Amino acid sequence: MLAARPAVQALVASKIRELYNAGIGRDDILPFWVGEPDEPTPEFIRKAAIDSITAGETFYTHNLGIAPLRQALAAYGSRLHRPVDQERIALTNAGVNALMLASQLLVDPGDRVVEVVPLWPNLQEIPAILSARVSTVPLAFSPRGWQLDLDRLLDVLTPGTRALYINSPNNPTGWTITREAQRALLEHCRRHGIWIIADDAYERLYFEGSGVAPSFLDIAEADDRLISANTFSKTWFMTGWRLGWLVVPAALMADLGKLIEYNTSCAPVFVQRAGIAAVTEGEPVIRRSLERFRSARDFLVRELNAISGVEAPLPSGTMYAFFRAPATSDSMAFCKRLVREAGLGLAPGSAFGPAGEGFVRWCFASSEERLAAGIERLKRALA
Numbered sequence: 001m002l003a004a005r006p007a008v009q010a011l012v013a014s015k016i017r018e019l020y021n022a023g024i025g026r027d028d029i030l031p032f033w034v035g036e037p038d039e040p041t042p043e044f045i046r047k048a049a050i051d052s053i054t055a056g057e058t059f060y061t062h063n064l065g066i067a068p069l070r071q072a073l074a075a076y077g078s079r080l081h082r083p084v085d086q087e088r089i090a091l092t093n094a095g096v097n098a099l100m101l102a103s104q105l106l107v108d109p110g111d112r113v114v115e116v117v118p119l120w121p122n123l124q125e126i127p128a129i130l131s132a133r134v135s136t137v138p139l140a141f142s143p144r145g146w147q148l149d150l151d152r153l154l155d156v157l158t159p160g161t162r163a164l165y166i167n168s169p170n171n172p173t174g175w176t177i178t179r180e181a182q183r184a185l186l187e188h189c190r191r192h193g194i195w196i197i198a199d200d201a202y203e204r205l206y207f208e209g210s211g212v213a214p215s216f217l218d219i220a221e222a223d224d225r226l227i228s229a230n231t232f233s234k235t236w237f238m239t240g241w242r243l244g245w246l247v248v249p250a251a252l253m254a255d256l257g258k259l260i261e262y263n264t265s266c267a268p269v270f271v272q273r274a275g276i277a278a279v280t281e282g283e284p285v286i287r288r289s290l291e292r293f294r295s296a297r298d299f300l301v302r303e304l305n306a307i308s309g310v311e312a313p314l315p316s317g318t319m320y321a322f323f324r325a326p327a328t329s330d331s332m333a334f335c336k337r338l339v340r341e342a343g344l345g346l347a348p349g350s351a352f353g354p355a356g357e358g359f360v361r362w363c364f365a366s367s368e369e370r371l372a373a374g375i376e377r378l379k380r381a382l383a
């Protein structure tokens with residue numbers, strides 16, 4: 001019998017993809033199911049890549065990334081958080097690859113890892129691909145926002161646990177960890193030798209304070225057991241470019257370089273040139289999109305809560321509203337019905353694990369007109 005490894009056979013296929021397939025061939029669907037901004041990459045970023053290709057930069061490059069981009073990211077990270085040396089930064093083929101590399105670096109088959117859920121499915125399946133044992137701690141729903149039970153998480157982080165995966169701001173709930181919880185977790189993980197793998201994909205899509213989400217990089221020492229994974233996808237409208245980065249303790253960089261060699265060898269040079277333009281000239285883009293997404297969030301959440309039976313907390317970060325109504329208790333069945341009967345594409349909460357069941361995710365990185373048209377369709381389906 002031909003078969004993949006049992007751990008691979010056991011992976012859960014993407015439920016958003018299943019839903020998407022149900023809508024294939026229909027051009028009347030308003031899609032809010034994918035986590036992707038609705039704008040193409042800004043022109044100055046695209047131009048940097050075009051110039052690089054024109055100049056013939058089409059060869060393999062360093063495993064850890066080209067020096068000017070590592071420098072630019074060190075300056076960027078040092079501006080946002082604590083000073084970080086470029087020697088601790090490695091470029092990756094987007095965020096999902098960064099998370100896989102971080103996991104390959106740390107997680108052995110049978111290792112126990114802990115995740116705060118509901119959570120982006122890729123981050124749940126990555127440790128499973130490596131045959132780790134995944135324990136989960138669910139966020140608690142309240143109409144005022146999702147809450148972490150910190151004591152419960154600390155209890156679950158027993159000695160011998162290999163790693164804590166934490167995505168904040170969180171996809172799908174928009175929950176963001178507090179500084180106090182970060183301090184308590186860092187202290188606890190230090191005491192028990194547990195790694196923290198922080199998925200910081202949405203750190204610049206944070207609607208409170210300075211617009212930069214609290215990061216473990218603000219409080220950790222350079223030699224703490226902390227890896228931060230990040231991506232150009234959401235911050236600079238670059239989902240299709242597949243560029244991301246890791247911040248890693250210096251002691252692991254040589255081994256990370258080997259892993260990159262055997263996974264992808266390097267991120268494409270011309271994509272990295274675009275990354276330099278994004279990091280060095282992209283702040284106005286971030287400011288503008290944060291304001292646009294803030295208005296979109298406020299509009300959508302207000303409209304959702306105005307529908308009888310809908311409970312939609314205001315997310316503090318990301319570009320998602322994660323809400324429930326009596327009709328969403330079987331979220332996949334509800335989302336399939338929405339596609340079929342209303343031409344509305346939302347993501348079922350069950351795609352984010354059992355803790356997401358009963359909820360539905362709506363990506364609000366879209367224009368107010370489109371969001372309003374979506375709301376009308378949702379109202380009709382719920383009527």
Ligand SMILES: Cc1ncc(COP(=O)(O)O)c(C=O)c1O
Nearest residue numbers: 035094095096120171201231233
């Ligand atoms: C929580 C989270 N982390 C990481 C990513 C990685 O994105 P990419 O692989 O496009 O960089 C995503 C994308 O949706 C995400 O939602």
